[in-house]
Amino acid sequence: MKIKEMQLRKLLSQFHLTEFETEVLIATASIEEGKTLTYKELAERIGRPNSYRAVGNALGRNPLAPEIPCHRVIKSSGELGGYSGKGGNRKKKRLLRSENAI
DNA sequence: CCCGATTCCCCGC
DNA sequence: GCGGGGAATCGGG
Numbered sequence: 154m155k156i157k158e159m160q161l162r163k164l165l166s167q168f169h170l171t172e173f174e175t176e177v178l179i180a181t182a183s184i185e186e187g188k189t190l191t192y193k194e195l196a197e198r199i200g201r202p203n204s205y206r207a208v209g210n211a212l213g214r215n216p217l218a219p220e221i222p223c224h225r226v227i228k229s230s231g232e233l234g235g236y237s238g239k240g241g242n243r244k245k246k247r248l249l250r251s252e253n254a255i
Numbered sequence: 256c257c258c259g260a261t262t263c264c265c266c267g268c
Numbered sequence: 269g270c271g272g273g274g275a276a277t278c279g280g281g
Contacts, residue, residue, distance in 0.1 A: 235260025
C-alpha cells in the first residue's frame with residue numbers, strides 16, 4: 154500500500170464516487186509504467202473477477218482521466234478499448250506507444 | 256429495468 | 269485470425 158494511494162483516495166472522495174469506483178480508479182492508478190492490464194485483470198485485482206463491465210463503467214466515469222493512467226487498461230483481445238479523456242482512443246494509442254507499452 | 260471503455264464460446268472459411 | 273450471433277455478469281441511476 155503506497156502513501157500515494159491514500160492521498161488519491163482522499164482526492165477521489167471529493168467527487169461523488171462510490172466505493173467500487175474508487176477502488177477501480179486506485180487500482181488503475183497503481184499500474185506501473187510500460188504495463189497494461191485488461192479490464193478483466195483489473196477487475197480481478199479489486200477482487201471482482203467478473204465485474205469487468207462495472208470496471209469499464211468506473212473508468213468511463215473517471216474524473217481524473219489525464220491523471221489516472223486509464224489508457225493502460227485495454228481489452229483482453231488486445232484492442233485498446235476506450236478512453237473518455239481528451240483525445241479519445243487516438244491519444245490512448247499514442248500514450249501507450251510513448252510508454253513502449255505496445 | 257436498462258446501459259455500458261467487456262468477455263467467452265460456437266461455427267465456418 | 270476474422271466475421272456473425274448470443275449469453276453471462278456487475279454496479280449505478
